[in-house]
Amino acid sequence: MNDLIQIEQGCPASNFSAKDRPTWDLYSTCIHCGLCLNHCPTYRVLGTEMDSPRGRIYQVLQVDAGRLPISDSFVTHIDRCLGCLACETACPSGVQYGHIVERARAQIEDHYKRPLLTRLIRWAVYKKILRDFHLLAQSARLLRLYQRSGLQKLARKSGILNLLGVAEIEKLSPEIDSEFFFGEIGMLIPAVGTKRARVAFHAGCIANVAYSSLNYATVRLLSMNGVEVYITPRQRCCGALHAHAGYREDARALARRNIDTMLDGEQHYDAIITNASGCGSNLKQYPDLLGEDKDYVERARVFSAKVKDVTEFLAGIGLVEPQQSCAMKVSYQDPCHLAHAQRVRSAPRELLKAVGAEIIEMPHPDQCCGSAGSYNVTQNELSMEILNAKMDDVESVISAAEVIVTANVGCLLQLTAGAKQRALEVPVKHIVEVLNECYY
Ligand code: SF4
């Protein structure tokens, strides 16, 4: 604790700049008890204190106090964090670890020079493609051409992907849709039957080009449940990937844009709905992101109070009697950003039971699958080891469960890859798909 006491805001020796610096309150909540360690996926795999929540907080503090430089080693340990927030739910002291690591990453982005190629890729992805839906659509079309022209098969057969060291990463790339969801943005979908609510739908970014069927299913499920859905125009990526990668200014710009498009005007919404838990948790974090912006902080509070994961919202209003029973045995995997970041655990289970499903719990349903946004690409090897532990869990229930269900596209992709690696014949589905099938 002495280390904590010695550091003060404005310390001249700090290696951090004032903007996006972790506050004293954030550090001082950690009592170094270590109860979070065994809940941390990277600690479980690597077994090193530096790759545990307590170790990471300690390193951030040392760098902030000017006792450690922002070195390759520091960046490696911070980069290895999944941001799964299992440590937050395990912590008896209420440490807001997510706020610490996000600010540390913003400092790394400002003060550390990554290798040239990495900087170029990060610039293209975070500053360009994910900020501009036109560029995202063009990039997706190029990837679709690669996937469908035979180039992908050729590259896989030739072994060039192995030579370049990207074979495992390439296998995780999502299949690009024939039709993108962008065309639906700006549309109003009426409620079927008696109107029970009116919501704005946040369609995500990658989900528009790689999971448009899931977005269609979400809108349809809401509509079938008496909800009028407005897919608000001019909406943008929620900024979660930017915030997690250290680009907090870009995340702020996207947050302001989403607040403007969904709060302004005559429109009134009972809720702002998302089907991606990473997006949902970031949309709910807008007051923290915009805490210093006096023009937006209050509106960010109003905005985030309306944000609901689709499962949270539907469990709140109750499902309309489905047209058919969906009696089946399912095992539900909690996405980290739904269970740990948003503390939504019972809503998905309640909905599954409401349509007739029986839930077979796996031993550690809220243990990270290793997907974590872009983590399975940037930290592929570690991500695969974390997935391996998850698949042991999945394998232990597949003799009883007919379907593995999750509530986040990243988990869906990762678990599907895991099932394929182990040649398991169990389907992996998003909960929205499962529920939607009960309304035909
Ligand atoms: S983060 Fe929480 S659980 Fe972990 S060492 Fe600090 S106080 Fe203990």
Ligand code: SF4
């Ligand atoms: S966010 Fe997840 S990976 Fe990172 S320190 Fe916490 S438990 Fe470990």
